[in-house]
Amino acid sequence: MLPTTFEFRWDAGHMIFFGVFYAVVIAIFTSLVYVAVKSIIDVYRDMTARNEANASEHPEHPHEATNEAVIAKS
Amino acid sequence: MTSEHTTPKLERCSRQKFLVWLSVWGLLLAWGLYGAFLCLFKGLNQTGMNNYFVFGLWITVDLAIIALGAGAFFSGFLFYILKVDHLKDLIGAAVVIGFICYSGAIGMLTIDIGQPLRGYFSFWHANVHSMLTEVIFCITCYLFVLTIEFTPLILENKRLSEFPLFKYIGENLHGIMAVFALVGTFLSFFHQGSLGGMFGVLFARPFAYRTGVAIWPWTFFLFILSAIASGPALTTLVVWTTQKVTGKQLVRRSTLSKLAKLSATLFFVYLILKAADTVYWANVTAPQMGFAFTRFYQGPYGMELLFLELFVFGLLPAVLLLIPKAREHDFSLVIGCLFICMGIVLNRFVMTVQTLSIPVLPFEKFVAYAPTWQEWAVAAAVLGYGVIVYSLSYRYLHLFPREHELNA
Amino acid sequence: MKTESGDQRIARYGMTIDVDKCTGCGTCAVVCHMENNVPFTVDESDKSRNMAWMRIYKVDNGLDYPHVRVVYFPRPCMQCDHHTPCVSVCPASATNYDGLTGIVDQINTRCIGCRYCMAACPYMVRCFNWWDPVWPKDMEKHLNPDVAPRMRGVVEKCTFCSHRYLKAKDKAHNEGRDYLREDEYVPACVEACPVGAMRFGDLNNPEHAVAQLIQSPRAFRLLENLHTEPKVYYLSSYEWVRKLADNFA
Ligand code: SF4
Ligand code: SF4
Numbered sequence: 001m002l003p004t005t006f007e008f009r010w011d012a013g014h015m016i017f018f019g020v021f022y023a024v025v026i027a028i029f030t031s032l033v034y035v036a037v038k039s040i041i042d043v044y045r046d047m048t049a050r051n052e053a054n055a056s057e058h059p060e061h062p063h064e065a066t067n068e069a070v071i072a073k074s
Numbered sequence: 075m076t077s078e079h080t081t082p083k084l085e086r087c088s089r090q091k092f093l094v095w096l097s098v099w100g101l102l103l104a105w106g107l108y109g110a111f112l113c114l115f116k117g118l119n120q121t122g123m124n125n126y127f128v129f130g131l132w133i134t135v136d137l138a139i140i141a142l143g144a145g146a147f148f149s150g151f152l153f154y155i156l157k158v159d160h161l162k163d164l165i166g167a168a169v170v171i172g173f174i175c176y177s178g179a180i181g182m183l184t185i186d187i188g189q190p191l192r193g194y195f196s197f198w199h200a201n202v203h204s205m206l207t208e209v210i211f212c213i214t215c216y217l218f219v220l221t222i223e224f225t226p227l228i229l230e231n232k233r234l235s236e237f238p239l240f241k242y243i244g245e246n247l248h249g250i251m252a253v254f255a256l257v258g259t260f261l262s263f264f265h266q267g268s269l270g271g272m273f274g275v276l277f278a279r280p281f282a283y284r285t286g287v288a289i290w291p292w293t294f295f296l297f298i299l300s301a302i303a304s305g306p307a308l309t310t311l312v313v314w315t316t317q318k319v320t321g322k323q324l325v326r327r328s329t330l331s332k333l334a335k336l337s338a339t340l341f342f343v344y345l346i347l348k349a350a351d352t353v354y355w356a357n358v359t360a361p362q363m364g365f366a367f368t369r370f371y372q373g374p375y376g377m378e379l380l381f382l383e384l385f386v387f388g389l390l391p392a393v394l395l396l397i398p399k400a401r402e403h404d405f406s407l408v409i410g411c412l413f414i415c416m417g418i419v420l421n422r423f424v425m426t427v428q429t430l431s432i433p434v435l436p437f438e439k440f441v442a443y444a445p446t447w448q449e450w451a452v453a454a455a456v457l458g459y460g461v462i463v464y465s466l467s468y469r470y471l472h473l474f475p476r477e478h479e480l481n482a
Numbered sequence: 483m484k485t486e487s488g489d490q491r492i493a494r495y496g497m498t499i500d501v502d503k504c505t506g507c508g509t510c511a512v513v514c515h516m517e518n519n520v521p522f523t524v525d526e527s528d529k530s531r532n533m534a535w536m537r538i539y540k541v542d543n544g545l546d547y548p549h550v551r552v553v554y555f556p557r558p559c560m561q562c563d564h565h566t567p568c569v570s571v572c573p574a575s576a577t578n579y580d581g582l583t584g585i586v587d588q589i590n591t592r593c594i595g596c597r598y599c600m601a602a603c604p605y606m607v608r609c610f611n612w613w614d615p616v617w618p619k620d621m622e623k624h625l626n627p628d629v630a631p632r633m634r635g636v637v638e639k640c641t642f643c644s645h646r647y648l649k650a651k652d653k654a655h656n657e658g659r660d661y662l663r664e665d666e667y668v669p670a671c672v673e674a675c676p677v678g679a680m681r682f683g684d685l686n687n688p689e690h691a692v693a694q695l696i697q698s699p700r701a702f703r704l705l706e707n708l709h710t711e712p713k714v715y716y717l718s719s720y721e722w723v724r725k726l727a728d729n730f731a
Pocket of ligand 2: 575577593595596598600636637
């Protein structure tokens, strides 16, 4: 699996197989990381927005619009 | 929160009724778990397999449910990539069915291998030239992808989506679902094919061996095609059954018809190719290895299997579902889809069990195989597990986006 | 390894079995069990699940007395040389083809027990350990320390006694030689055969008896139509015996 395991050879078979495998793994993980980071940012943005709203005593939910969009999508 | 607005309250049966339903399937699951425990604890001598039949019921079921679970990737591909919109009605259900099929298959495979704890060796010490390696890599990765596809469905649950983080993860996953659909399609394409390739490359087993292109025998392509043909058939069947059991309209009737049509069309193409493959194999490939076609069909695995596979569970449902009128009738729709699924199960059975029953050494004998109760129990457990997961998903998640509208 | 005459070449160890000589006494199968610590099952009458690296097939010509004739085919691993069926399919690289000797060996501690190799092998050579191996207490003292017993859930098969090859190589090395003599590395079955029906050596080395024997018109292999290129050759003067070795459509 890794170039350090002793069956590993730098031949075409290994390079194609593991090249594709690691490409898939990287695609999956970067997407997941993207989702995680974006979600945290979203939550954080909400929190700041809510704090600001509280501060200016306007208790509205600034992310309501986002929610509607999700509904349309699901 | 606007969740009342987004996920309308869905009507479900009483908790008591639901628990009774679950416990019936739970019993089946428990029986299977006991069988699995015996196999893990005492060894595979608990099964009916032997040195002739090294694969048996489990591999047959594995191959079959992986093929039938192809509905998930194929619907995902059609919906997210090709933007076939009407599949939105049931894409959630298709993902759950796929998830059940793949997790069930991997669970079963774990019991099937003699040294389950070494399962990871096929990653660590991978032999990249083996079709099985490709299968193992792809189904594991794909189960992971399916889990990711399942996650937003779960996070949409009213209670869970009250947590902002969960809600956003669900939303954002939804947003880039096309990436996962694409990766899933790629992985599925390869492991469905490699499952067929696994048998097609057995050049010392004349019943299974097929010629092909490059490193891929014809069975590679036949398995892909049969999987994408039968996957939608199972999805149709399950959705229809859910509607009957719950007494509710969950998707538009036309969606089911369209899905059945798609399945039948693909299945028809598959049958043509399968027939061509069979003719070539029977007349060229097998004789070159010293085998007359008729020698393959003996004892309990007679010629009727081929007839059933190609005609009764082949041409018949394909033609039936290609008739628009027949698709509109529930009875013929269900029979058609059921027969397609059975045709695939039979195909996988033949490739697995019949391949091994035919002696290659001239002085070996033809052998037959019968599974033990432990094997049946484990196979039944997958069904029990599937029904439980599916029921829970139906009850607590929003599997069918049109349910509210159709039952208003 | 080099040959005795000193030129470096890749060996292809192989075997010949003269079925006209074989009496079916079973000595090869017994010594194989002993040499390789092959376990036995409680019910040895169940041949579909027992362990046998060397199996002896009794085959007749299908005629009635007095015309009936019987031959015995001792069947070790054929050590397939071309696209070795079992090696090419094993997902965990647990069975391997040694490029220097041509020996198809098994790495027991790596086998995951998927049994795909058994499906791939047409000679019914491979056995799966359906049970934990157990020996009667006294017999444990006779286990061969050179061969690791296998565990439940893995596949095993004839290795041409590859441990003997390693031993012979070590001995040669100690003696300052970089070649093996013909009689130095011989599997247990070949050594034990009381009628001398089996011969063993390097098929690539023209000085070895096997290399000459396989040239004989009496030589044939099992299932040549499949092109697995076995390194085990059989010898017989009878046409009907040679015909038994393959399928004909
Ligand atoms: S005879 Fe069977 S086990 Fe031996 S090398 Fe050939 S395929 Fe492998
Ligand atoms: S049973 Fe063992 S040796 Fe055979 S293919 Fe599987 S992992 Fe390889």
